[in-house]
Amino acid sequence: MQSRPGLTGERVVAAAAAVADREGLVGVSMRAVARELGVEAMSLYHHVANKEALLDALADWVSTRIPLPEVGEPWRPAMAARATGARATLSAHPWGLGLIESRRSPGVATLRHHDAVLGCLLAAGFPVSLAAHAFSVLDAYVFGFVLTEQTLPFEAGESAADFVAELALPTEEFPHLAAFMAAQVGPDYAYADEFSIGLELILDGLEQRFTGH
Template sequence: MNARPVLSKERIVEAAALVADRGGIAAVSMRSVAAEIGVEAMSLYHHVANKNALLDSLADWAFEQISAPEIDAPWRLAMVSRARSARSVLVQHPWALGMIEARPRPGTPLLRNFDRVFGCLLNSGFSAALATHMFSALDAYVYGFALTESSLPFTPGDGAEKSFAEDVAPSPDDYPHLVRTLGELMSSGTYSFADEFDVGLDLILDGFQQRLTQAS
């Protein structure tokens, strides 16, 4: 006779993440998570009050995967590290894009992460206003890039971009500038859309570095 699975809130949330990874956030329910674990749905209520509480915990779980900067770390390195971490989490778990900051009651992992970001920036000489501008611009960029990346009809790298461009094959008569750009990008054989992330990130950080220098 098989032993009954040992339940805990952590195991329930991890199972919910697996369900969401396969079917999106809409697939997450007390019943589907219970089935993932191999128990009856009613047994989950001893650890999680209801579906909303489960989604709150799932949002917390996602944010716990995103690295938070050390307050005394060099601000630029810290923001790069956090941005790359957030991008990785959001691409691996696309369901998190629309819900980790949409919960009506932000959890401790989100608040702690945000506090560490602002602590690092304020400690590095940013004003509250400039730190807020930085925070808003970076998160919008990371979320937008992750959304684009996870929605592409191909997986970036290994020549996928070149194959896609060849399949689309825009007419040079109708789209001369697009054809020229694609031709130059693909000629090296090494172009990957994924590399655009660090390029865009550097451009944003360069702008804030300039603003910080001007304010000093």
């Protein structure tokens, strides 16, 4: 019989992430994680103090999967890479969206991530206030975009063009919206393509504000 791998803090957190991927954060409990690992719940307490500590560790788990900018590298490509990586990570693990900014006791990885983002902006010459604004607006954009993608009312296999055709807005009642959809939402339209365009608009605005400060 093959022996079971020894229980470690890393395995506990990875199991919690697997539960969250399957059931959302509401499904994460010490019992559920123990079942995922095939152990008794009490054995988890040798590696994590309680559920709150487990959620803190999950926030760290998400943070380590988002690319860290390097202090000293050009700020614009660094912020673009981080935003793109954050979107990919939060899309793959939707439960992370409301978790990574909500913990009162953030872990080392989460703190290191915040420090690196600010460090990159400050090293580039951003004033503290503008660095704070940049951090806030970029996260708001990424989080909002991911949330919108997760809640779009499309059926599996349905395109935006299919949805618009089914909606069939009367032009006399909604002239501007109908004209917009007719012009913008064609057979090749994908809402996901909006991400990079919107990100560039934000970075353009930050660059303009930065160079003019």
